[in-house]
Amino acid sequence: MNGFDWNAAGDVLPLVLRGFEVTLLATVLGTLVAAVLGLAVAVAGRAPSRFVTVPVRAVMEFIRSTPLLVQLVGAAAFFTSVEPLTIGIVVLGIHYAAYTSEVYRAGIDGVPKGQWEACRALSLSPRRTWQAVVLPQAVRKVLPALGNYAISMFKETPFLAVITVQEMVFEARRYGADHFAYTEAFTLAGLVFLVASYPTSLLMRKLEKRLGH
Amino acid sequence: MATEPLPLQKTAAAAPEDAAGTDALVRFDRVVKRYGDHVVLDELDFSVRRGEHVTLIGPSGSGKTTILRLLMTLEKVSGGVIWVDGAPLSHVRTPDGGLKPAGEKHLREARKKIGMVFQQFNLFPNMKVLQNITEAPISVLGMDRDEAESRARELLDLVGLAGKIDAHPSQLSGGQQQRVAIARALAMRPEILLLDEVTSALDPELVAGVLDLLSDIARTTDITMLCVTHEMNFARDVSEKVLMFDAGRVVEAGPPEKIFTAPEHERTRDFLDAVL
Ligand SMILES: Nc1ncnc2c1ncn2[C@@H]1O[C@H](COP(=O)(O)OP(=O)(O)OP(=O)(O)O)[C@@H](O)[C@H]1O
Ligand SMILES: [Mg+2]
Numbered sequence A: 001m002n003g004f005d006w007n008a009a010g011d012v013l014p015l016v017l018r019g020f021e022v023t024l025l026a027t028v029l030g031t032l033v034a035a036v037l038g039l040a041v042a043v044a045g046r047a048p049s050r051f052v053t054v055p056v057r058a059v060m061e062f063i064r065s066t067p068l069l070v071q072l073v074g075a076a077a078f079f080t081s082v083e084p085l086t087i088g089i090v091v092l093g094i095h096y097a098a099y100t101s102e103v104y105r106a107g108i109d110g111v112p113k114g115q116w117e118a119c120r121a122l123s124l125s126p127r128r129t130w131q132a133v134v135l136p137q138a139v140r141k142v143l144p145a146l147g148n149y150a151i152s153m154f155k156e157t158p159f160l161a162v163i164t165v166q167e168m169v170f171e172a173r174r175y176g177a178d179h180f181a182y183t184e185a186f187t188l189a190g191l192v193f194l195v196a197s198y199p200t201s202l203l204m205r206k207l208e209k210r211l212g213h
Numbered sequence B: 001m002a003t004e005p006l007p008l009q010k011t012a013a014a015a016p017e018d019a020a021g022t023d024a025l026v027r028f029d030r031v032v033k034r035y036g037d038h039v040v041l042d043e044l045d046f047s048v049r050r051g052e053h054v055t056l057i058g059p060s061g062s063g064k065t066t067i068l069r070l071l072m073t074l075e076k077v078s079g080g081v082i083w084v085d086g087a088p089l090s091h092v093r094t095p096d097g098g099l100k101p102a103g104e105k106h107l108r109e110a111r112k113k114i115g116m117v118f119q120q121f122n123l124f125p126n127m128k129v130l131q132n133i134t135e136a137p138i139s140v141l142g143m144d145r146d147e148a149e150s151r152a153r154e155l156l157d158l159v160g161l162a163g164k165i166d167a168h169p170s171q172l173s174g175g176q177q178q179r180v181a182i183a184r185a186l187a188m189r190p191e192i193l194l195l196d197e198v199t200s201a202l203d204p205e206l207v208a209g210v211l212d213l214l215s216d217i218a219r220t221t222d223i224t225m226l227c228v229t230h231e232m233n234f235a236r237d238v239s240e241k242v243l244m245f246d247a248g249r250v251v252e253a254g255p256p257e258k259i260f261t262a263p264e265h266e267r268t269r270d271f272l273d274a275v276l
Helices: A006-044 A050-064 A068-078 A084-109 A113-121 A126-163 A168-179 A182-210 B016-020 B064-071 B104-111 B129-139 B145-158 B174-186 B204-220 B232-238 B256-261 B266-275
Strands: B024-035 B038-049 B053-057 B079-084 B091-093 B099-101 B114-117 B192-196 B224-228 B241-246 B249-254
Touching: A006 A050, A006 A084, A006 A126, A006 A168, A006 A182, A050 A084, A068 A084, A068 A126, A084 A126, A113 A126, A113 B114, A126 A168, A126 A182, A126 B129, A168 A182, B024 B064, B024 B224, B038 B064, B038 B079, B038 B224, B038 B249, B053 B064, B053 B232, B064 B079, B064 B192, B064 B224, B114 B174, B129 B145, B129 B174, B145 B174, B174 B204, B204 B224, B204 B232, B224 B232, B232 B256, B241 B256, B241 B266, B249 B256, B249 B266, B256 B266
Parallel strands: B053 B224, B053 B241, B114 B192, B192 B224
Antiparallel strands: B024 B038, B024 B079, B091 B099, B241 B249
């Protein structure tokens, strides 16, 4: 070890940035899956029938109580013919849906009873009640919390390297192994994470303030 | 709540209450409402004729809000039947001629005749004033957008808020919000309008405006109104009939002149002494 090799750092940067594109793609699509699926789960959790709510709750509890890493490796082992990135996105999305659904649930619970009653008094259909009244109010309130989950997901994407998704840490590790320059490779990868997630966190905090939390 | 199918009560259909007018639009027929062991309404009977304006008065906890909420089907009856326009409100007929509690679909249909204005307004904060009023006519009545919007404009004109069409509810005073809520209820062209202490959440200086608006509506439309209010002057001006409740029963009923000037019952006298 003779200090930080700036040449190696220069070499690894394009690789890390190429990996960053994959990381970003996985985060954006994974967040999308988590946002949509979480919402569906939260609404299903309010279904009048126990045949819907009980299994949904059980599955979510199972997902929350097993590690993401195990879920990733398990899914990759099971769906061998599916591309690793696709598996990564779907598993990240489902894993985080277990958390975002709770966030949505809190948002939905926070909509005052009077809003539901006004909907009933106007004979609104359940569909319009959700679509026009309850969800717009609930989602607005939980937007910052959802944003924070997106940032967490971003920071957990390195797990995808384990199932051979060529995201940022995968690239860094490969370069590090080939050139024996782990320090440089991982330092750069870490810096890219920092540069990307810190401003996003600040943005979320701003959003939180603007929405009056 | 699973209630036993009730036998059709043919005798009750010709109950003495109805002798006053066979044109009862709303009729409570031995309506019971319980929360757990707590009996709020105990075999309550009363009826309201079409076009009538009825004021419900009575001490706190006597069941006035419960009555309106049952009519709006926000609560389920524990027993008895509410009849609206000759049909059971929250029951459907069974093949063997009895009645059983209706499902949500039936209730949604039944509610269309009835509108409600709440003490806390309950406007939709995520919609502008205009959309608050047009949402139900468009999505429930299937009115086309242009028609719904021009109706909404007329109604806003009526409630004196033509200029607030693009405002958000949060930008309005309580009195203005309540006027929008009234416009929103009227947009559904209800036959029956339920008003539950609609001015009690308002600053004192805003009360008169809303009451004047309601008097106008009572005078110029044929909407049947059931108002719970502590505004005895309003009750006197607007209603033809006052029902005095106590402990879930009608203690005394009659025209306001009589109830307010010569109440027969001790309970009514005590209550009026306390509020007037
Ligand atoms: N959801 C509920 N659960 C249990 N008890 C209830 C519920 N809603 C109402 N009650 C009870 O029913 C009774 C009648 O209440 P209600 O609100 O109808 O009275 P009210 O005449 O409108 O009184 P106020 O003048 O204070 O508004 C009260 O004793 C109240 O505590
Ligand atoms: Mg009340």
